[in-house]
Amino acid sequence: MAEKLTFALAGNPNSGKTTIFNNLVGAREHVGNWPGVTVEKKSGTIKNNGREIEIVDLPGTYSLTAFSMEEIIARDFIVEQKPDVVINIVDASNLERNLYLTVQLRELGAKIVVALNMHDLAGQRGIRIDAARLEQLLGVAVVPTVGNKNKGMEPLLQAALAVADGRKALPEAPIRYGKELEDHLTDLIVIAEGDAELAQACGAKWLALKALEKDKAVVEKLERSSVWPKLSAELRKVEKHLEDIYDDTADTIIADARYGFIAGAVKEAVKRPSENRLTVSDKIDKVVTNRFLGLPIFLLAMWLTFKLTFTVGEIPMGWLETFFAWLGGLFDPMADGLLKSLLVDGVIGGVGGVLGFFPLIIMLFLAIAFLEDSGYMARAAFVMDRVMNKVGLHGKSFIPMIVGFGCTVPAIYATRTLENRKDRMITMLVAPLMSCGARLPVYVLLIGAFFATKSENYQANLLTGIYVLGIVLAIVMAMVFRKTLLPGQGAPFVMELPPYRLPTFKGVLIHTWERGWLYLKKAGTVILAVSIIFWAAMTFPGADNEQYETLLEQVETTYAAQVEIDKTEALQAEYEEAKGALENTMASRDLEASIAGSVGKGMEPFIRPLGFDWRIGISLLAGFAAKEVVVGTMGTIYSLGGEEDEESAPLREKIGKDPAYSPAMALALMVFTLIYLPCMVAMAAWHKEAGSRWKWTLFLIAYTTALAWVMSFAAYHLAPAFGIEKTNPIAITQEAEQPWASFLQHPAPADQAAPAEVATPESYEPQLDVPTAVPAAEPKIEAPIGKEP
């Protein structure tokens, strides 16, 4: 008995492979109720009676041809790695189609155990499967399982161990391809066996079959073999003969033979109800995939998701905002300095700003997990598939795009399901337009800041609109690319509609938590690092504030002298106002003179037509590290340059009251964030998957940036037509005079000589070498951040 075994899980997409993998290994791989979730192979190790068993979850495939990436991954693994057993997961309620893969696995010569999964569902539909009979007919071990209820796992594992150890006696049950073909196969096998190494690695019969099917990968292998001249001559002869007899190609004849084998086995071992009952799934599908109702229902599902996100997520979000404000307040006793600024403005302002949205993210992921696990997302893909086909794109393209609602990186990997290079490239180009979860905090921040007075329905409409805009743009751009850069035709695709399942509470919670945990992990790693880096960029080198520091000293000296003769609260308030205004002015000057400030100022001419200023420019630049950082950077900007008395206010309020911004600008910024280039990690994945060709990567950067600019420009300037103002109705306007100037006009006490520090307008002017208390030469920098016109 081998001490170490390898079991591979193979099956059609959505047959429940990943669920069984999770049950066996105990992992929590993402399980989605739509085809194409597993693109890469995953593996896990378990121990059984001291033996180590590696379980490998192969990508879902319908067959083992070499047309798509997942088929190649699955096939190469079985041929090259030679797992001890292939556990073939089949959907018991859809046996005929699933067994096609089983037959191909048998052709490969693999040791197979068939898991008759979703056995209960088949039972509910009145389908009775005689597993023992099927075992005899197929010549493979058959074990009924119910993956989502964790049933049949131990028998499955034991059957696999028995097959691996050769303890399970199974009949031969050869697959017959018809007399004509069988005769030819015998000849071809003899020739193929001439290359002993290749024949041993792949099996001579399999090589002969694949060569007849004109399997590209196998033919390429054979072309390099010494037997190829003889084999190719024989193949031509066979093909001609078969065409003469059947008037069809060899691959069709082979496929027919396989289906014939399956049909026979199923007829023998499966009993179906006589009447054709309409299942509950069928009834629901009649409505949700209806030609006219399908799209509105999809939009309604999205709208309800966002409404739920806002309504329920808003409450704990408020708690978190209060918590971070309180946390920042804990540092008040700490002496002012770089370290305090780093902790309060950089870490709490940046990371806290992002973490504040955690409840909303959780709510969104909860809703998406429910839609996925119930099977609705597959219907959404089905509905969109029609639209995609109309624009000449492969129906499979929408699956990566739906994945993109969560994160762009797996969406890019999911394009591997597209076998055609052009289809794949188009899908990769448009997938980043789907709004990923990281962009949600930006939308919520802006909607909360500028549309807070509107109803919850209005806010949900706006958010749905942004997501729909992403989908519409993706479709339009796909059409443009199809007609210009990458012409071709979309291949037909059978979109599977898995039966609806009531999601398990545990399953939905696990999926939600997994995604939520990634958000937290990202906040604690990349967002923390980027916040610190951008804090440094926004702090150094700083401005020359000597004049203002002197003014501050004078304000303090004046107050110290005045408080002796005037102990009123009015003086105290006047002093605090003057001091605060001076401190804010210095902070604003520091920010503007910083590295990031200079870069932002450099960007301003390009983004000003969109209603953005240099601070938005810095945030968008930081958003390239991760989209959530747009929010984090805004948090740091307002924390560094914010008003003393407003430091505890949530970021939403601070931005909402800023006269430099408006609801129209917020709309333009949401549109820009949706479209402009994806984050660094997504770009790295994109570059790799595009074959590391810089030409395409640079094209992606150029087209997303240009499209973002044009769309944001349109949004900003067309917004008033939809009742979205270009001015901020709730802005706090800038005061005309600087409070410290009036404070310093307090007369010096009569009984003491006016000291040099106790400035009067006349006395401090020459000392400071500035024309007035309000330096006219630099009027803009007088305004604290958040109050700039």
Added chain:
Amino acid sequence: MQTAIVLTIIVFSVGWFGYRLYRTATAKEGECAGCCGCGCGKDPLADYRREKDRTAE
């Protein structure tokens, strides 16, 4: 002293971020793609699986 601490944190952050980018750009197929931003190149569920294996043993 404060300046030294702050500079150390900044240098560490820049270094870590650079390293992460390098790992993301050079990650092999099947390794962590850096979706969560960690770019560690490790199987994100490795710890969980190890724990599960240990329990199973």
